[in-house]
Amino acid sequence: MQTVLEEALEAAHKNNDGKIANYIPELAAADAELTNVAVFEPDGTLYTAGSGLEVKQTLQSIAKLVVLIGLLEDVGPQAMIPWVRSEPSGSDFHSIARLDQFGPVPSNPMLNSGAISLCAHIPGNAEQQLAWLENWNKQLFGEHLNINTKVFASERRTGDRNRSLAYLLKSNGLIERDVNEVLDIYFYLCSFEANTPNLAYLAHILANGGLNPKGETIVSKQTVLNVVSIMATCGLYNESGTHLVRTGFPSKSGVSGFILATAPRRAGIAVSSPRINRKGTSIRGQIILEHLSKHLNWHFAL
Amino acid sequence: MQTVLEEALEAAHKNNDGKIANYIPELAAADAELTNVAVFEPDGTLYTAGSGLEVKQTLQSIAKLVVLIGLLEDVGPQAMIPWVRSEPSGSDFHSIARLDQFGPVPSNPMLNSGAISLCAHIPGNAEQQLAWLENWNKQLFGEHLNINTKVFASERRTGDRNRSLAYLLKSNGLIERDVNEVLDIYFYLCSFEANTPNLAYLAHILANGGLNPKGETIVSKQTVLNVVSIMATCGLYNESGTHLVRTGFPSKSGVSGFILATAPRRAGIAVSSPRINRKGTSIRGQIILEHLSKHLNWHFAL
Amino acid sequence: MQTVLEEALEAAHKNNDGKIANYIPELAAADAELTNVAVFEPDGTLYTAGSGLEVKQTLQSIAKLVVLIGLLEDVGPQAMIPWVRSEPSGSDFHSIARLDQFGPVPSNPMLNSGAISLCAHIPGNAEQQLAWLENWNKQLFGEHLNINTKVFASERRTGDRNRSLAYLLKSNGLIERDVNEVLDIYFYLCSFEANTPNLAYLAHILANGGLNPKGETIVSKQTVLNVVSIMATCGLYNESGTHLVRTGFPSKSGVSGFILATAPRRAGIAVSSPRINRKGTSIRGQIILEHLSKHLNWHFAL
């Protein structure tokens, strides 16, 4: 296993394509060369390789999984039907046109619109919602996560497109709360910081029917199958289909360069490298995943 | 296994929703009560249940798998990149708007536009193309399939929307041949007749890395992972995401009431029941699949 | 003339189609039978007919003309090119999809998005912007107009779709100010109250190269030709083409039931009747205009 990981990193390092996300200064300051991978096997063994494994970075869209999982556990999929659908949209992550034409309900919870819709339904007041998120983060990533307040401030400052989505959701009847409060929760969500092994910890839970690396049940099988299915069809926006062919891993990408990937019954995987393509996916990260899939015969279809 | 199948059928029979496809007379004449299922286990054992298992019906969109598989084997996925992509479209099976706005290349080969694009690249002249299809049918369904000439004639007569798609593809530079010849191949493709066990035979190949129920290698693992991944994200058009959550089976639907489903390494499955929903998917078929997934713990994510 | 007006009203009264706008309570409380018309001839003679001529109602979308005219006079059409285009959009008045797909600049100033974009460019701070509007209202409608504060409050309360548009504009770089301030100006704009003769006064200015009924030059010919052309192609959203065929009057509609229409060099016209069709246009109002066009031979093309 360790050899395969090292070879995968070597293959990834040959590629220097892509750009670091620069819509906010904190993301732009990332180390372009940081590239690593962490794999949890079903028995809880962790393998890692690469540089910067301990570096904490913001979850960005990876965190959409947290609110999805938490609500699936709290209220169940039936109650969530009016809030978000489970269909790939064929559109960009922040498409407003798609929501306006094919709404009123967002296509899936991996889109900004879908995640904002879910944030509006986290129970409690603002403090309780934050506590809810922190609790779920601890359960899902294996330790308490902190918020990068600079990223939060930047997301908030530059979040007009998300505000547009949120007000359209409110106009569509999907948000009852104050839109700014909902967006604050959404911006907090994106701003939690974790490292690659933290993400592999969640990947392990999703790859093993809800058990964390210590063998404790964290979420139900029903939640797992919902989340993993949605990752398979929607996790990388309008690159999801190509990614599934190429790697065979239901995955979720984030613009900070993380990809969280799950090989059901085989492994929970996370990769990190900040150079992303035009869909917001880590280019080296995809190369690593493809290498693992091929050399470990982990493609879900095989 | 047999008990689970019988229970699944019982559950399905409680539902009388949906309508038989009626855009052509031959489909409209189907027996509304015909409901069956066939399952091939990895060792080649076949289980069946329900009525009308021997009844041959037209493949309709199920046949899109044939041209996809055949070309993947013949020319490989790289050569097919200019002909069709592998992304869910978020649109109906016959959307022309989608192709016009997001083309020039069709989003995926499960859409009419994508399958027509592939039909234009089957090697040889018209006779050779038909022979190519017949040969692949025999390999993939386990026996020679016949064409329902009435259905062919009806598809041809009512195929103006497909003609519109085909001329748009030609205008986009994706078809070099005569459009009517290409469409004839496409209409033939839809008009081959098979029964549910025939479809389960193909499902077995896809669920077992390319091996048919007799243990012979029919297609490569590369082809399998391509096809099964595309089925997972695109097989039921803009119902694919919901279907994957619900059943966990990468599947392909057809308006005649078939669903071909694959549980990798576990089973190849086919169901048939002609009452379809507004997306063209067999309603009882989905109930059967959901029942099997749950009671046999076959969801791909678990 | 008076006879033709009376006959037009008679024709209009035979129609009871349409519904009073009810998205806010104040509009829903309108008198369904109120139906009237006012016509200014080039020499400043005013003809009127019908009931409720003195009743003041909110301008709603009619007021989009005010900000357009004011800015054309203040900064000229060249400076406005980055803020709004002059093309019919083929979409609804409040389409967000259109702006997202064909933006970043709104198609025309008769759409909500276009008018909001212009409101963001009224010079000065909030108080100065309101004073600017009041001044232009006085110039264009012939007297000081008051704001209906209940309507303002309702528009503000129910304005989430406009907020969504405004944040999308801000995200597109078209709004530098605080979005809530811009929207307050927009909601004020919609909430000014006028009666039908007030609107005919503005129609006179537009029909006579910028001269008010007293013969004073209020706006330049350049402004007139801009505004009247935009009314011709965009004044009734995706009903503009049909309206121009039918009446031959470049017009602007408002959901309170007003239509302001201009017959260049012939007459300035305004009508009022609150029952509107699905595009937001007064049904009786259109009948009156069509009658005048036909019986006075005022179609612009003849």
Place this chain on the structure above:
Amino acid sequence: MQTVLEEALEAAHKNNDGKIANYIPELAAADAELTNVAVFEPDGTLYTAGSGLEVKQTLQSIAKLVVLIGLLEDVGPQAMIPWVRSEPSGSDFHSIARLDQFGPVPSNPMLNSGAISLCAHIPGNAEQQLAWLENWNKQLFGEHLNINTKVFASERRTGDRNRSLAYLLKSNGLIERDVNEVLDIYFYLCSFEANTPNLAYLAHILANGGLNPKGETIVSKQTVLNVVSIMATCGLYNESGTHLVRTGFPSKSGVSGFILATAPRRAGIAVSSPRINRKGTSIRGQIILEHLSKHLNWHFAL
């Protein structure tokens, strides 16, 4: 008048922007410097200026006026409602997405889809339809027009996008005839050849309530107001609004470089220059029209 025309040409000659249409060889071979204008005053006096006034060029989209006028005269606007609407589409001349999303009926007869829909309703068999067109051409352009058979052959050869539109129309129930026959008529329509004075002759008819330069009534006022209104809102596709602001002339453009423009009660105008912009409009032609509008005070709004 002659001086103004000469000055307009001089202004136009300063601009060398735009490209000659080159999707078919015959258009690509046009003389890039050919630039001229013809104006019919209401009394039938013809003024001309520029080079190549006698050169016959294909009508291209100008000819959409012929089928529209002919059918308005033959069957009247009511009968045509199921065939085509009168609304600007906000889309390109050959948009298929627009028809698929907002159909089934084309938005207006200036679009390819709208003109093809009308061609399907010209009475009689193929020979009678051609005779019908030839008769209307003679009435509207003042003399018999010939077909450029090379252009016809090229249009036919390269017409796949129009075929796609036509089959979508047939699928929508708007074409009962054989699609290829309908398209042949459409391609013939585009291939008739005329010179600028021929076009000014038709412009005179439209500017003078249906009277030709000899004072004979050719079409009804009802037809004129329909056609001129549609030209105003739809004549230059998604450039119509900007053109109306700029020139004040309801116009129709063609990719061969013609613009036919009407100043109601003032003049019928035609211009020709083959360098077109991305919307398919003659750039020098627009400059000439703008010059005339300004210097003769012919803007319809003034």
